[in-house]
Structure formats: structure tokens, C-alpha cells
Amino acid sequence: MIAEIITIGDEILIGQIVDTNSAWMAQKLNAEGIRVKQITSVSDDRQHILSALAGAAQRADIILITGGLGPTKDDITKQTLAQYFDVPLVLNQEALNNVLNIFKRYNRPMLDVNRMQAQVPQNCVVIPNNNGTAPGMWFHEGGKIYVSMPGVPFEMMYMMEEQIIPKLKQTLSLPVIIHKTILTAGEGESYLAEKIADIENDLPANIKLAYLPKMGQVRLRLSGYGEDKGVLQQAIDTYADRIIERVGINFIAGEDLPIEKVILNLMESRGLTLSAAESCTGGYVSHLITQHAGSSSVFLGGAVTYSNQLKHDILGVDNETLWSFGAVSEQTVTEMVEGALRQFKSDYAIAITGIAGPGGGTDDKPVGTVWIAAANAAKTMVKQFTFGNKRAQNIERSAIAAFFMLNTLLKEATI
Amino acid sequence: MIAEIITIGDEILIGQIVDTNSAWMAQKLNAEGIRVKQITSVSDDRQHILSALAGAAQRADIILITGGLGPTKDDITKQTLAQYFDVPLVLNQEALNNVLNIFKRYNRPMLDVNRMQAQVPQNCVVIPNNNGTAPGMWFHEGGKIYVSMPGVPFEMMYMMEEQIIPKLKQTLSLPVIIHKTILTAGEGESYLAEKIADIENDLPANIKLAYLPKMGQVRLRLSGYGEDKGVLQQAIDTYADRIIERVGINFIAGEDLPIEKVILNLMESRGLTLSAAESCTGGYVSHLITQHAGSSSVFLGGAVTYSNQLKHDILGVDNETLWSFGAVSEQTVTEMVEGALRQFKSDYAIAITGIAGPGGGTDDKPVGTVWIAAANAAKTMVKQFTFGNKRAQNIERSAIAAFFMLNTLLKEATI
Numbered sequence: 001m002i003a004e005i006i007t008i009g010d011e012i013l014i015g016q017i018v019d020t021n022s023a024w025m026a027q028k029l030n031a032e033g034i035r036v037k038q039i040t041s042v043s044d045d046r047q048h049i050l051s052a053l054a055g056a057a058q059r060a061d062i063i064l065i066t067g068g069l070g071p072t073k074d075d076i077t078k079q080t081l082a083q084y085f086d087v088p089l090v091l092n093q094e095a096l097n098n099v100l101n102i103f104k105r106y107n108r109p110m111l112d113v114n115r116m117q118a119q120v121p122q123n124c125v126v127i128p129n130n131n132g133t134a135p136g137m138w139f140h141e142g143g144k145i146y147v148s149m150p151g152v153p154f155e156m157m158y159m160m161e162e163q164i165i166p167k168l169k170q171t172l173s174l175p176v177i178i179h180k181t182i183l184t185a186g187e188g189e190s191y192l193a194e195k196i197a198d199i200e201n202d203l204p205a206n207i208k209l210a211y212l213p214k215m216g217q218v219r220l221r222l223s224g225y226g227e228d229k230g231v232l233q234q235a236i237d238t239y240a241d242r243i244i245e246r247v248g249i250n251f252i253a254g255e256d257l258p259i260e261k262v263i264l265n266l267m268e269s270r271g272l273t274l275s276a277a278e279s280c281t282g283g284y285v286s287h288l289i290t291q292h293a294g295s296s297s298v299f300l301g302g303a304v305t306y307s308n309q310l311k312h313d314i315l316g317v318d319n320e321t322l323w324s325f326g327a328v329s330e331q332t333v334t335e336m337v338e339g340a341l342r343q344f345k346s347d348y349a350i351a352i353t354g355i356a357g358p359g360g361g362t363d364d365k366p367v368g369t370v371w372i373a374a375a376n377a378a379k380t381m382v383k384q385f386t387f388g389n390k391r392a393q394n395i396e397r398s399a400i401a402a403f404f405m406l407n408t409l410l411k412e413a414t415i
Numbered sequence: 416m417i418a419e420i421i422t423i424g425d426e427i428l429i430g431q432i433v434d435t436n437s438a439w440m441a442q443k444l445n446a447e448g449i450r451v452k453q454i455t456s457v458s459d460d461r462q463h464i465l466s467a468l469a470g471a472a473q474r475a476d477i478i479l480i481t482g483g484l485g486p487t488k489d490d491i492t493k494q495t496l497a498q499y500f501d502v503p504l505v506l507n508q509e510a511l512n513n514v515l516n517i518f519k520r521y522n523r524p525m526l527d528v529n530r531m532q533a534q535v536p537q538n539c540v541v542i543p544n545n546n547g548t549a550p551g552m553w554f555h556e557g558g559k560i561y562v563s564m565p566g567v568p569f570e571m572m573y574m575m576e577e578q579i580i581p582k583l584k585q586t587l588s589l590p591v592i593i594h595k596t597i598l599t600a601g602e603g604e605s606y607l608a609e610k611i612a613d614i615e616n617d618l619p620a621n622i623k624l625a626y627l628p629k630m631g632q633v634r635l636r637l638s639g640y641g642e643d644k645g646v647l648q649q650a651i652d653t654y655a656d657r658i659i660e661r662v663g664i665n666f667i668a669g670e671d672l673p674i675e676k677v678i679l680n681l682m683e684s685r686g687l688t689l690s691a692a693e694s695c696t697g698g699y700v701s702h703l704i705t706q707h708a709g710s711s712s713v714f715l716g717g718a719v720t721y722s723n724q725l726k727h728d729i730l731g732v733d734n735e736t737l738w739s740f741g742a743v744s745e746q747t748v749t750e751m752v753e754g755a756l757r758q759f760k761s762d763y764a765i766a767i768t769g770i771a772g773p774g775g776g777t778d779d780k781p782v783g784t785v786w787i788a789a790a791n792a793a794k795t796m797v798k799q800f801t802f803g804n805k806r807a808q809n810i811e812r813s814a815i816a817a818f819f820m821l822n823t824l825l826k827e828a829t830i
Contacts, residue, residue, distance in 0.1 A: 012441070019433075019438070037428070037458065040453060040454070070604065152629075283701025295721075296775075309760070310759060344728075
């Protein structure tokens with residue numbers, strides 16, 4: 001089954017935004033055994049959109065379109081689809097109710113342009129948008145499926161996951177395809193590959209292993225294709241178990257979850273609490289944790305102590321320590337993590353202090369130098385890391401390294 | 416002058432990597448007055464590449480191609496270009512010397528596949544690659560310019576900046592193109608559109624206005640095309656000034672910057688410091704601020720007080736207040752923001768407390784209820800918001816609303 005993605009909007013073509021939607025959609029489609037043949041970004045121009053649609057329909061069975069559904073004049077996707085299918089636009093009551101509800105909820109007067117968002121080409125099935133005013137549209141014409149979605153990422157994502165993917169599976173007969181993801185942390189891609197080389201060589205032709213590295217983590221994805229679901233699942237599970245055993249301490253989870261969510265699940269099941277003391281990560285660690293629903297049952301909170309004054313005032317780091325060893329040191333991170341345990345009264349704490357860059361580096365402590373600690377009442381683990389010279393990466397890698405250290409401490413605590 | 420970008424490689428189509436190259440290239444091209452008409456991502460497949468080339472040549476004057484120049488079997492861009500132009504591949508001595516030098520520098524044995532990287536279609540001008548073994552290729556055929564570059568971002572970027580862009584400017588007479596972005600916050604897309612409808616209707620045919628909404632912010636982008644740079648700049652500036660005046664308090668910046676960066680710049684120029692007290696945003700506000708290099712000169716830090724205990728212990732919120740009014744209340748957010756000012760000794764502070772969801776809502780305070788405060792020594796601003804029922808959006812919109820409130824307070828303070 002072949003799909004194509006068409007993204008509509010000048011903002012991509014002038015480089016103002018990076019098209020992250022397409023990669024996300026391609027991943028979801030591939031996971032269901034639908035191959036993406038081409039991704040095409042076109043301008044908000046009627047003739048151009050029409051020819052992109054016609055071209056895609058020649059190559060693919062499924063054409064997914066994002067963008068150009070907003071209420072303003074430059075948004076012409078809907079009118080163009082009506083022209084493409086040679087049908088009029090009609091008012092859809094369900095879509096109108098959705099728009100009315102949204103304006104009611106926010107208690108704001110509705111404009112004519114918003115009412116027009118409920119107009120759709122006559123031949124479409126409306127896909128409700130639970131997160132915005134523009135409805136999605138599903139067309140089944142000439143043996144092809146066309147789906148038009150908003151370009152706003154979270155609107156598109158919810159629509160894809162909750163409605164489009166299930167509807168595609170229902171409508172098409174897709175092959176049996178099973179993915180199994182193993183999350184690892186703390187070891188690089190090539191080292192992992194060497195560690196499990198013999199298992200990878202053993203894999204049968206219908207099971208592929210992909211390495212998906214990302215900032216201190218590597219996801220190993222086994223993808224199996226076959227006829228019999230039970231047989232395929234058993235084969236995948238057997239290889240997954242071998243890999244997990246081999247990977248050892250670097251194994252985080254046998255599913256595709258963020259590492260901090262794995263930790264939250266574990267800590268919640270054991271009734272444990274956590275706090276964080278962040279310097280160079282500047283709130284990012286707390287943000288990763290608190291983005292998850294229910295995190296408040298584990299995470300009490302923490303401090304972003306960017307200044308030395310706050311390291312002293314909130315966490316109780318000794319001014320003498322800061323003076324003698326510096327803010328980025330084993331001694332400071334130890335006092336930070338132990339201060340967090342004491343002041344925030346949590347069972348576990350993590351602390352990070354480092355030089356994210358681009359400024360602030362010295363010969364002794366170049367940009368990328370980061371001290372990380374994890375602690376409970378019985379033990380404090382501390383380690384120095386040397387990351388690179390990119391600020392965003394240093395923040396990201398520090399967070400992942402802190403979670404890996406915490407996960408290791410949690411594992412030890414059960415032994 | 417019209418360009419198209421063709422990216423070649425399966426890794427984009429399976430969603431393993433996000434195509435960041437195209438946005439970068441599009442920005443560079445637009446800055447030189449070259450409009451990008453279409454971006455097309457195709458697989459490593461000969462027929463598919465040939466038809467993408469033919470399609471692009473029908474629409475554009477310049478076709479920029481990235482990817483598929485590596486030494487492995489799946490890299491077929493060069494062979495396909497030779498077929499497209501109906502010319503043989505020939506060994507290029509300059510390209511070979513480059514490959515030899517690279518292998519000599521790293522002291523590694525050269526393989527046959529690497530020597531073959533110095534083969535290029537006979538009709539091309541070789542563009543030296545200072546950062547890798549694959550040469551770039553420049554073709555001028557049938558009145559069109561085709562450029563093939565490696566897909567590795569830094570190899571492509573150096574090639575574009577140092578060689579392709581200068582060569583394009585030398586070869587073509589380019590029109591003038593000017594973009595101007597106006598960042599607004601605190602008002603929705605359709606309200607803004609209504610507010611400035613008459614200005615938008617006044618725009619001449621060579622100036623376009625685009626709305627780029629994102630979670631409580633809308634960027635307005637004026638794009639002008641013309642012959643005379645001075646005349647066009649003046650026209651754009653005039654319309655931009657009219658829009659900025661009309662938008663009033665919702666105007667944040669006359670350039671394409673994140674709102675928190677605008678605030679950091681303003682506060683740094685005035686020598687002011689900032690702290691944050693976050694509950695439902697859970698560190699996200701601090702993270703947005705600290706992702707920017709140099710933020711430590713303004714941002715002292717803050718607290719993520721997820722639990723009531725920490726609201727009391729770190730920020731000094733009265734237990735009586737928490738008990739009587741609840742953690743999500745005008746009284747609590749006021750004590751949070753004033754506690755932050757007092758405890759963290761900053762000139763300004765922001766505080767956020769709300770119910771991000773999906774749990775925790777009540778009839779009185781449904782999910783999405785958020786109280787936000789901004790304060791300096793002279794004034795505390797407090798406002799209640801009612802966002803939606805999605806956790807990630809509630810966090811994002813709360814952060815933007817807090818920055819908008821802080822920006823408003825900073826503006827007032829100069830009056």
C-alpha cells in the first residue's frame with residue numbers, strides 16, 4: 001500500500017518552519033505497513049495544489065494532505081479540493097457544532113470566517129477535529145483515499161492517531177506487521193550494535209532490526225512482516241528477550257516510552273517521590289517529567305537554581321563549596337542533590353550542574369562539562385560528563401543522563 | 416526566479432529523519448530573491464528521481480538536489496543524473512584529489528567505492544566539497560540550473576554558502592524580495608485578521624500577508640517582491656508600521672523571535688532580573704527561557720512547586736491560603752509571584768498555577784483553569800485563563816500567556 005504526503009503552505013517553502021509533520025506521519029504510516037513514496041510541499045496556490053494532487057494520485061493509493069485549512073484568505077485547500085473533485089462546498093452541521101462549541105467554551109463572539117470553516121466539499125466524510133475549528137476531510141474517489149488535515153501539528157496528530165489510522169486499517173486490508181521497541185540509554189549506537197551483532201545476524205528475513213539513536217538513547221526496533229500474527233509475535237518476543245538480556249543495565253523499557261515515563265511508572269508502583277535540582281538544564285528535566293499526566297503523584301517539584309545565590313538559598317549549598325570548587329563540580333552537585341532530598345523531603349532526587357554554552361567555558365571546564373547526581377537516603381551517585389559544544393544538545397543529553405542514573409539507582413535499590 | 420528542492424533518500428520517507436535541510440535552503444534562497452515553488456522528497460529509485468527532475472524542470476529555473484551521493488549501493492543520484500542528461504560518467508581529477516586527501520588525512524585505506532565518488536556526469540562543473548568525499552555538481556542545461564549536493568547537513572550548508580549562492584548570484588539577475596515578520600501574542604488569528612482587515616485589503620499585489628498561528632501567538636509575515644530594494648523596503652515598512660500600531664498591546668516584536676527571547680533582550684538592556692514560580696507548567700517556562708544562550712544574565716532561577724508543601728516551603732505561600740482558596744486561585748498565584756520576588760530577590764517574577772489535566776478538574780475549576788501572575792516591586796498583575804482539556808496545550812498556552820503578561824508589565828513600566 002503506497003501513500004503520499006502533500007503539505008500545503010508558503011511557510012514551509014520560505015523556510016520559516018521545518019516540516020516535522022511529514023516525518024511523524026511517515027513513521028505512523030510505515031508502522032502500519034503503508035510505504036510513503038513521496039512527500040511534496042507546495043505553495044498556497046490553486047493550480048499548484050491541483051497538479052500536486054493529480055501527480056500523487058498517479059503514484060499512490062492514499063494521499064494525505066496537511067495545511068491550508070485556516071480561516072484566513074491565504075487558506076485555499078478546501079476550495080481547491082472541491083474544484084479537484086468538481087463538487088460544491090456545503091455547510092456541515094457537525095463541523096459547525098464543533099466551531100460553535102469552541103467559541104462558546106471560550107465565550108467569544110463567532111465571526112463569519114469561522115462559520116465558513118464548517119463548509120466542506122460535498123463528497124467528503126467529515127473527520128471531527130477535537131482540538132480546533134477546522135474539520136478534517138476524508139474522500140474515497142476513483143479507488144483512492146484522500147485525507148485533508150490541519151497543518152497545526154497537535155491537531156493533525158490527534159486526528160491521525162484517533163481517527164485516520166483506525167479508519168485506514170478498517171478500510172484497507174493491510175499486511176500483518178508487528179513492531180517491538182526496546183529503549184536503551186547510556187550506550188552509543190555502534191557499541192550496542194557490536195554487543196548484539198550475533199543476535200542481529202540470526203534474524204530471519206522477515207524480521208528487521210532498526211537503530212533509532214537520539215541524544216544518549218538508542219531505540220532498537222524489531223519489525224516483523226508475515227501472515228500469522230501469533231507465530232510472528234512469538235518470533236519477535238524471542239529475539240527481543242535475547243536482546244534485552246544482552247543489553248543489561250542499558251535496558252530501560254520493552255516498549256516505546258520516554259525514559260522519564262518509565263521512571264514515573266516504576267516510582268509510582270513503589271510509592272516513591274522525586275524532586276529535582278537543576279542548574280544548566282534550567283527546568284527541562286522538570287518539564288520532561290511534568291508533561292506526563294499523573295506525574296504529580298511522584299514528582300513533588302524542584303528548583304531551577306541558575307544563580308549561585310539560589311543554589312545556596314533554596315538548596316542549602318555551602319557558599320564555601322561554591323567558592324572553592326565552583327558551581328560545576330562534584331562537591332556542588334553532591335550538595336545540590338542532598339539539599340533537594342532534605343529541603344523537598346522526597347525519597348529520591350536528581351541534580352544537574354554544568355556549562356551548557358556557548359559561553360562560560362574555561363580550559364579546566366570546557367563547554368559541555370556537566371556533573372550529574374542521583375540520590376536516595378542510602379546512596380548518592382555522582383558522575384562527570386563531557387558533552388559537546390551545542391547548548392540545546394547539552395541540555396538534552398544532560399537530562400537523559402540524569403534519568404539514566406536515576407533509573408540505575410532505582411534498579412539497584414530493589415536488589 | 417523560481418527554484419525547487421528535491422531531497423533524495425528513504426530515511427526521510429520512513430520518517431527516520433526530519434528534513435531540516437530544505438527549510439534551511441529555502442531561507443537562504445528566499446533571502447536572495449529566489450522563490451521556492453516546491454519541495455519534493457523522493458526515494459532512492461531511478462524512475463522516481465527521473466520523473467521528479469522532469470517535473471521540477473517544468474516549473475522552476477533552478478533545481479537543487481540533495482542526497483544519494485554516498486559510496487553505498489543505494490546511492491544512485493549521480494548515475495540517474497547522467498541518464499537524465501544522457502551523458503557518461505567520467506573521472507574528475509579534482510574530485511579524486513579531494514577523496515585521496517581525505518583518506519590520507521585520516522590515514523585509512525581507500526576502497527574502490529570511494530574512488531568511484533570522484534566520477535561525475537560529463538556535462539557538470541564540479542563543486543568542491545571541503546567537508547566530505549562526495550563532490551557537488553552544477554549543470555546548466557536547457558536554460559535551467561541543476562545543482563546536486565550531499566545530504567549531510569554541514570556538507571550541504573558549507574557548499575551552499577561558500578559556493579552555490581555566490582555562483583547563482585553571479586549567473587542570474589535576481590529580483591528583490593523582502594520579508595518582515597511581526598510577532599503578536601494574546602489575540603487569536605481571526606480577531607487579528609478582523610482588526611487589520613482594511614490594511615490587508617490595501618496591500619498592493621506585490622506584497623502578501625500571511626498568518627502563522629501557534630498556541631496563543633500569531634506571527635504576521637509581510638512578503639514583498641519587486642525591482643527596487645529601497646522602494647520595496649519602504650512600502651513593507653509602511654504597512655508593517657500600520658499593522659504594529661493597530662495591533663497595539665498584542666505587538667511583541669518586529670522580527671521573528673520567540674517571545675521569551677524578546678523579553679530576555681528587553682530585560683537585559685534594562686539590567687533587570689527575573690525569576691519564575693511554576694506549578695502546572697512544571698518547569699517549561701524556565702526551560703523556554705534557559706534554552707537561550709546568555710539567559711543567565713537575566714534569569715536567576717525559580718521553583719517548580721508541584722506540591723502544596725513546596726509552595727509553602729520555597730515560596731512562602733500561606734497554608735491558610737492554600738486551605739481556604741485552593742492551589743489554583745487568585746490568592747495562591749498572588750502569594751506565589753510575590754514569594755518569588757521576595758525569596759529569589761529578582762526585579763520581576765512570573766507565577767503560574769492551574770489544572771493541566773487530564774485529571775484534577777472539578778465543576779468549579781475544570782481542567783484548563785489556570786491563574787497567571789506577573790509582578791515587580793510596584794505592581795502585581797493577575798489573571799485567570801480557561802484553556803482546553805489537553806495537557807500539553809495547557810502547559811504551552813500557559814507559558815505563552817505568562818510571557819505576554821510579563822511583556823505587558825514591562826511595557827507599562829516604561830510609561
